[in-house]
Amino acid sequence: MFISDIYKKDKRSLSFEVFPPYGETEWKKMDDTLADLCELNPDFISIVFIPGGSSKGNRTIELAKKIKYEYHVEPVVHLPSLFYDREEIDAFAKTLTEAGIQNVLALRGDRNPEIPEKDDFQHASDLISYLKPKSEFCFMGACYPECHQESEDRVSEMLNLRKKVDAGAEVLLSQFFFENEPFFRFQEDCKIAGMQAPVIPGILPVVDAAQSRKMVSMCGAAFSQRFERMISKYEYNKEAMFDAGVSYAISQCIDLLTSDIRGIHIYTMNNAVVTRKICEGIGTVLCPA
Numbered sequence: 415m416f417i418s419d420i421y422k423k424d425k426r427s428l429s430f431e432v433f434p435p436y437g438e439t440e441w442k443k444m445d446d447t448l449a450d451l452c453e454l455n456p457d458f459i460s461i462v463f464i465p466g467g468s469s470k471g472n473r474t475i476e477l478a479k480k481i482k483y484e485y486h487v488e489p490v491v492h493l494p495s496l497f498y499d500r501e502e503i504d505a506f507a508k509t510l511t512e513a514g515i516q517n518v519l520a521l522r523g524d525r526n527p528e529i530p531e532k533d534d535f536q537h538a539s540d541l542i543s544y545l546k547p548k549s550e551f552c553f554m555g556a557c558y559p560e561c562h563q564e565s566e567d568r569v570s571e572m573l574n575l576r577k578k579v580d581a582g583a584e585v586l587l588s589q590f591f592f593e594n595e596p597f598f599r600f601q602e603d604c605k606i607a608g609m610q611a612p613v614i615p616g617i618l619p620v621v622d623a624a625q626s627r628k629m630v631s632m633c634g635a636a637f638s639q640r641f642e643r644m645i646s647k648y649e650y651n652k653e654a655m656f657d658a659g660v661s662y663a664i665s666q667c668i669d670l671l672t673s674d675i676r677g678i679h680i681y682t683m684n685n686a687v688v689t690r691k692i693c694e695g696i697g698t699v700l701c702p703a
Contacts, residue, residue, distance in 0.1 A: 415488050416552035417517045418584040420457050420677075421612040426700055427677030428454070428693065429490075429614070432684050433462035434473035444477070450686035452485040454693045457677070460519055460587070463492040465529050468502065469509040479513050490554060491515055494523025495535030503534070503541065507549050518545075519554045519587065520578075537574070542581040555583030557613060559591050559600035560636055572607050579609045586611050587679050590618035592662075593638040594669050601675070612676040617667055619680070619688045621659040623649030660688060664695035671699045 420427050430451055435444045451459070459481050463474045478489035491510060495503065510518065520538045525531070535541045542553045555578040561571045579586070586604075591597055597615050604613055618635075620626040623645050637645070644662060648655040667678050678700065682689045693700075 417458055417490060417554060418552050427457040428700060429458045429679045430456050430682045430689060431460045432682055434464055434477045447684050447686050448481060448485055451689060452487050454690060456487055458488040458490050460490040461492060463494055465494060465497050465523060465526060469506045475509060475513060478515050489515060490517040490519050492519045492521055494521045495541035496523040496531050497529050499532045499534045507545055516552060518551045521556055539577040539581040542583060546582040552584055553582050554585045554587055557586040558589045559597040572603055576607055576609060579611050584611055586613045588613060588616045590616040590681055591635050592641040594666060614677045614679045615670050615675060616679045616681055617663055619659055619663040619692060621656045621688055623655060660691045663692050667696045668699050
């Protein structure tokens with residue numbers, strides 16, 4: 415199933431992001447996590463790509479196959495282009511096709527000083543333009559309501575996103591954010607720019623203050639005063655931080671769902687307990703009876 419087909423229906427999507435576990439022990443635990451997540455009936459699950467290595471025995475692809483064939487949920491494989499040349503990307507495309515994986519989130523990838531960059535694909539739009547004519551994938555793209563850290567300004571951000579959509583990105587998944595107003599403005603900018611691709615907001619539940627600060631430092635999402643107050647108040651009280659973080663994410667989702675959005679994408683951090691609580695909190699708002 416192509417993910418773009420979901421948005422041809424009059425429904426809102428629910429989707430999750432997971433990442434491949436490290437080590438054999440964590441890999442075994444992943445089955446419990448996936449079983450719990452898939453009970454929530456997501457429309458798709460995206461899988462983070464661990465950079466480095468080849469298409470053979472790739473953990474992201476192996477996890478995607480498990481999700482598709484053991485749990486019968488459509489997987490979306492993240493595919494960063496910055497570290498691979500055309501021959502290597504062709505190998506990934508062949509492996510994905512042979513595995514029956516139909517959906518790809520095309521990414522440039524975060525720069526990593528430990529992994530050498532290659533020159534063939536400097537942008538996600540380059541990757542989509544290269545693979546689109548020679549494959550049958552549904553391509554999705556990432557978008558950044560508060561601008562990518564490397565963007566010069568909002569105008570260049572939107573111009574680059576338009577290139578991605580024009581190249582063939584059919585659905586856009588947003589980076590997480592903690593205040594909804596920047597997303598609403600971004601969504602309006604996309605409409606003004608003539609981009610018809612559905613823009614799905616990404617929500618990161620924060621139940622661990624240290625982890626959230628690390629994630630934010632990596633992606634550039636802004637802490638609002640309201641969010642910062644919550645972190646400062648409860649970061650040393652594990653139980654209170656958990657409850658406050660879940661409640662904050664639920665309220666953020668409900669506010670988004672009262673507006674013209676096509677779905678919710680949850681960055682689960684492989685935490686099925688938190689994800690379940692959020693889904694229970696937004697259940698009838700996401701899918702009214």
